[in-house]
Amino acid sequence: MIWYERDQRCIPAHHQPACLIDLALSRGIEQHRLMRGTGLFYDDVLAGQTRISPEHFLRLLQNAEHLLSAPDTSFLLGQRLLPGHYGAASLALSHAANLQEALDLLVRHRASLSPLFAPRLVHDEQYLCLYWIDSCGAGTTRRFMAETCQTTVAAMCRWLSGEHLPWHFLFSHAQPSYLEQYQAHLGNQLHFNAQIDAMIIAREYLIKPWPRAQSTAGRIAQRDALTEQASQAMEQGFLEHIYALLQADARQPASLESLAVQLGISPSTLKRKLHKHGTHFQAVYDQVRKHVALYLYWSRGLTNEEVADYLGFHDTTNFRRAFKRWTGCVPSILKPLA
Amino acid sequence: MLSYWKFHRLKLLSIITCAHAGLLSYLLAGALKPLDEFVILDILGEGGSAMMAFIWICLILKSRPAGRVTTLLTAGLGCVFFSLWMDFLDEFMQLPEALHWDHWLESTPMPIGLLLLTIGLYHWHREQLGLNQQMRKRERLFREHLHFDTLTPLSSADYLKRQIELERKRYLETQQTFSLIVVDMNDFAVLNRVHGHAEGDRVLQAVSQLLIMNLRQHDLLCRLAGDRFVALLPNTGTFLAQTLAQELERAVRHFAYKSQSHGETLTLSITAAVCIAGDESAEQVLERLQSALAQAKQDTLRRAA
Structure with missing residues (x-):
C-alpha cells in the first residue's frame, strides 16, 4: 500500500480543482486572485497535464471560500463534484446499479474521487454509515470540506437514483449561523456537535435499483477503474492510512514507535510527517478510539464496561475520563440516533 | 467584479x-x-x-x-x-x-x-x-450592503432574519400578525445537471424577478438559500398569504423561461408553503417554515405518485 502526502503533486488540476475554478469564475472572481499561493495557472489547468498537491488544493479552497465570501460556496461546489469526470472511476460511478455499489465504488476509488476527505463505510443490521476522515490535514478548511463532501454524496445519489434519499447528516462542528443553507441543500435531518462527520441511511435503500445504470458499460468501467488505480499506485492519504492501521488493531495498545515499525519508517520521520499534516500521534489515536467507542455504543448497543473492556481499559473510571477527553462529554449522554 | x-x-x-x-x-x-x-x-x-x-x-x-x-x-x-x-x-x-x-x-x-x-x-x-x-420589495426601510445576495438582486437570509425580528417588535406593540411564504423550486438539481449550473443561476435570477412582480408593494422578498426564497408579508393573515402563495405557484407554472444556450422553453414549477407568525424569534419562525415546506413537498410527491 502506497500513501500520498500533503505536499505530493497527486491531484490532477483538471479534476476537482477545475470544478472549483469554474464555480469561482462563474461568480466573477479573478483568476490570479483565486490561484494566489497555489503555484497554478489557468493555462496549466486547460493543458490537462498538471497535478497539484493536496496542500495547494486546500489553499485554492481557502481562497475561493474567502473571495466568494458566501455561506453557500461549499454546497454549490458539492453539487458539482460527483460523479464527476475523473476517468473510469467516474464512469463506473455513474453506472452504479444501486446505492450499495455506488458507495463501494466511492470508497474503493476515494484517492481519485475524494482525495482530501476520505469516505469510509460501516454498517449494522439496520443502518449504513458513510463517515469521513480528513486524509491530508484540512485544518481550518475542515468544516468547509465536511459540508462539501456530504453535499457531494447526497447530490450524486439524488441525481443517479432519481429520488430524494432520507439521509441523516452528522457534523462534528457546532450549528452554524447559516442553518438555512444546510436545510435547502441537505434537508431537515441534521445533527451538529455529533463527534463525527457522517451520513446515515436505512439499509433498505441500498439495493433499490437505480434507473440510469447500464450494467455492461458499468462493469467495463469498473474493470478499467481498477486498472487505472493499479497504474497510479496510490490508494489513500497519509492520515487515513494511519487511521486505518490503528483502527485495525484498535484492541491493542499502540504507540508512535509501534506505528513507525508498521510503516517501515523511523519514529522521528513519522513524527515529522504527522507534524507536516498538522496533527500528532495522540490526536489520531484518540480519534480512532473515539470512533470505535461510538460505533460500539450506537450500533452494537454495548455498555460502558463492555466498551472499556473492548478498548483495553482496565477500569471504567479510566475509560470515562479518556472518553471525556476525546469528546468533551461523558458516554451516557450520547444517545443512539434511531 | x-x-x-x-x-x-x-x-x-x-x-x-x-x-x-x-x-x-x-x-x-x-x-x-x-x-x-x-x-x-x-x-x-x-x-x-x-x-x-x-x-x-x-x-x-x-x-x-x-x-x-x-x-x-x-x-x-x-x-x-x-x-x-x-x-x-x-x-x-x-x-x-x-x-x-x-x-x-x-x-x-x-x-x-x-x-x-x-x-x-x-x-x-x-x-x-x-x-x-x-x-422596493427587496428591502424595507433599512439598507445593509453586506446582506445583499451574491447571485440574485435580492437580500440574503441574514437580512430576512433581521426583518423578522423587527416585525416581531411591531407585533408586540400593535398585535398585528405577519405571514411568510417560503418558495422552493421543484427539481432544480435536475435542471442544474441537465442544462448546466450557469443556466441554473440564470433561472434563479429570472424567477426572483418574477416572484417580485407578483408580490404587493409593501412585501419583501429574500433569497434564503439555494433555490429557496422567502416572502415576508407584513400585516397579513393566513388566508391572504395562502392566496398569494397559490398565485406565485401559478405564475411560475405559466412562466415560459427561455434557456440562453438554445432558446428552448424550460418548464419550471415551485412548491410554496405559508406560516403566520407573531411573537417568535427568527430562528423559530424559519424552523416552522422549513417543516411546513417539507410537508408541502411530501404532499406534492404523493399527488404526483
Whole structure:
C-alpha cells in the first residue's frame, strides 16, 4: 500500500480543482486572485497535464471560500463534484446499479474521487454509515470540506437514483449561523456537535435499483477503474492510512514507535510527517478510539464496561475520563440516533 | 467584479495632468525652500487632505457608471483636490513676491469645486430616490450592503432574519400578525445537471424577478438559500398569504423561461408553503417554515405518485 502526502503533486488540476475554478469564475472572481499561493495557472489547468498537491488544493479552497465570501460556496461546489469526470472511476460511478455499489465504488476509488476527505463505510443490521476522515490535514478548511463532501454524496445519489434519499447528516462542528443553507441543500435531518462527520441511511435503500445504470458499460468501467488505480499506485492519504492501521488493531495498545515499525519508517520521520499534516500521534489515536467507542455504543448497543473492556481499559473510571477527553462529554449522554 | 474604470480614463487623466501642470509651474517659477523652513504639521495636514480627496475621486469613479452625476462629483472633487495639492506644494516652494497666480491657483478652485460638488450631491440625492423606488420589495426601510445576495438582486437570509425580528417588535406593540411564504423550486438539481449550473443561476435570477412582480408593494422578498426564497408579508393573515402563495405557484407554472444556450422553453414549477407568525424569534419562525415546506413537498410527491 502506497500513501500520498500533503505536499505530493497527486491531484490532477483538471479534476476537482477545475470544478472549483469554474464555480469561482462563474461568480466573477479573478483568476490570479483565486490561484494566489497555489503555484497554478489557468493555462496549466486547460493543458490537462498538471497535478497539484493536496496542500495547494486546500489553499485554492481557502481562497475561493474567502473571495466568494458566501455561506453557500461549499454546497454549490458539492453539487458539482460527483460523479464527476475523473476517468473510469467516474464512469463506473455513474453506472452504479444501486446505492450499495455506488458507495463501494466511492470508497474503493476515494484517492481519485475524494482525495482530501476520505469516505469510509460501516454498517449494522439496520443502518449504513458513510463517515469521513480528513486524509491530508484540512485544518481550518475542515468544516468547509465536511459540508462539501456530504453535499457531494447526497447530490450524486439524488441525481443517479432519481429520488430524494432520507439521509441523516452528522457534523462534528457546532450549528452554524447559516442553518438555512444546510436545510435547502441537505434537508431537515441534521445533527451538529455529533463527534463525527457522517451520513446515515436505512439499509433498505441500498439495493433499490437505480434507473440510469447500464450494467455492461458499468462493469467495463469498473474493470478499467481498477486498472487505472493499479497504474497510479496510490490508494489513500497519509492520515487515513494511519487511521486505518490503528483502527485495525484498535484492541491493542499502540504507540508512535509501534506505528513507525508498521510503516517501515523511523519514529522521528513519522513524527515529522504527522507534524507536516498538522496533527500528532495522540490526536489520531484518540480519534480512532473515539470512533470505535461510538460505533460500539450506537450500533452494537454495548455498555460502558463492555466498551472499556473492548478498548483495553482496565477500569471504567479510566475509560470515562479518556472518553471525556476525546469528546468533551461523558458516554451516557450520547444517545443512539434511531 | 463589475468595474467602471474603463469609462473614466479621460477624467482621471485630466486630473493627473492638472496636478502635474501645477507642479511644473511651481518648479519653473520658484525655488525650493531651505529645509529648516519646512513645517511638518502643515505638510502632513495638507498632503493628507489632498490624498483623501484623490481617494474619494477613485472610489467614485470605480463604483459609478458614467453620467451627469458622476461628472459633476468628479469635477467638484477634482477642483478640491487641485486646490489642496497646490496648497501642499506651497509648503516646499518659495515663489517670488511679485507673482500672484500661485495664490489664485490655491484659492479659486476650492469654492468652484465645492459648488460643483453640491450640485452633484443634489442630483445624486434625486437619483437615489429613483433607485429606492426600484429597490422596493427587496428591502424595507433599512439598507445593509453586506446582506445583499451574491447571485440574485435580492437580500440574503441574514437580512430576512433581521426583518423578522423587527416585525416581531411591531407585533408586540400593535398585535398585528405577519405571514411568510417560503418558495422552493421543484427539481432544480435536475435542471442544474441537465442544462448546466450557469443556466441554473440564470433561472434563479429570472424567477426572483418574477416572484417580485407578483408580490404587493409593501412585501419583501429574500433569497434564503439555494433555490429557496422567502416572502415576508407584513400585516397579513393566513388566508391572504395562502392566496398569494397559490398565485406565485401559478405564475411560475405559466412562466415560459427561455434557456440562453438554445432558446428552448424550460418548464419550471415551485412548491410554496405559508406560516403566520407573531411573537417568535427568527430562528423559530424559519424552523416552522422549513417543516411546513417539507410537508408541502411530501404532499406534492404523493399527488404526483
